[in-house]
């Protein structure tokens with residue numbers, strides 16, 4: 265059974281968002297470069313006052329990275345109109361419409377907006393506490409970093425439903441959201457507030473039916489499910505038209521889950537992985553979401569040098585008190601047990617990297633995701649880190665980018681809608697300095713983010729302590 269075809273393409277029913285620009289909530293920042301000034305002028309027509317369809321926008325003087333792994337085109341132009349890409353090619357071949365807003369890439373690159381296909385948009389910074397009232401911060405952080413699509417892999421159902429619906433309606437700036445809603449776990453859930461728990465197989469069909477009615481995009485099976493229950497979940501999902509993505513923990517029976525027909529593993533395998541298991545994934549079309557960034561977080565590897573917190577994608581979008589808490593977390597002295605645990609997880613990270621390379625080489629659909637937020641894994645910046653880790657794992661930069669563009673869209677059966685630069689596709693674009701096809705770190709050096717044909721005003725997406733209510737995190741979604 266090839267599960268992806270069962271999945272509805274949410275995005276196709278979605279109208280372009282007119283004049284998508286975040287309401288002003290911060291003091292004007294000094295404009296750092298001439299490029300930004302040009303952009304401010306370029307995006308002037310696209311404001312919340314202008315409710316018409318997005319004007320034409322053209323990215324010029326760019327190396328085009330199509331998101332499908334194609335050979336980059338230097339000296340390229342991408343034209344979008346009405347929220348969709350209408351022309352792609354060499355400057356000599358593509359006519360730029362009169363009156364189009366021009367984003368001059370100045371020899372940099374244009375690529376599809378990035379997708380992070382494993383996030384939990386519940387606020388907080390540590391992966392456990394929540395800060396739902398601060399949703400604007402992380403939606404802004406995602407857009408600011410050029411993330412135009414996310415898959416929320418577990419959340420409080422009505423909360424994520426509303427986030428998705430308001431973004432879809434164009435009333436809330438944010439990336440395109442796919443969602444699992446709550447995890448479906450066994451009788452003793454690991455994350456009670458974001459879980460539907462299951463005492464018996466009959467409950468699984470009821471959960472699947474309810475979640476389908478609620479409009480989720482996939483079911484997320486969790487670690488307390490045994491092989492039989494995973495099988496029931498896949499069957500119930502098929503009945504209601506939903507694929508199943510699983511995180512069965514380190515002791516889960518993934519071979520049975522692959523056999524049952526799950527769409528994807530929510531994390532890259534971080535333990536022993538036989539060639540026969542990889543072959544089974546290829547045979548059944550099972551994808552793997554990567555989430556190397558979260559393993560790096562638990563290994564505390566990234567926390568050895570906190571200089572990365574100065575990166576604008578983090579510093580400009582994160583409440584300072586989150587950064588203070590993270591610094592405290594990173595610098596406190598660890599018990600021997602904690603040190604051993606971190607070292608053990610670093611081994612898992614290395615194994616997961618090896619496995620991602622093997623999966624990619626074998627033809628498994630490898631999809632970038634981060635599991636943000638966790639300590640050191642940020643909404644938005646996290647996917648740029650994931651791309652770097654995928655390259656460290658041995659993928660080429662183009663393969664890594666494709667994992668966060670075309671492959672992400674394929675996971676959601678939406679590759680005819682977004683995730684590539686080609687005529688007809690949604691005009692979600694990331695313009696950067698440098699060439700990420702040669703240096704993956706260049707994806708961070710952002711010139712412009714274009715969402716459905718509108719150049720976003722990224723200065724409006726930065727965090728402003730002056731205007732932020734200062735909400736703090738509460739509670740824990742993890743069971744004690």
Ligand SMILES: [Zn+2]
Pocket residue numbers: 382383384417418635
């Ligand atoms: Zn997760």
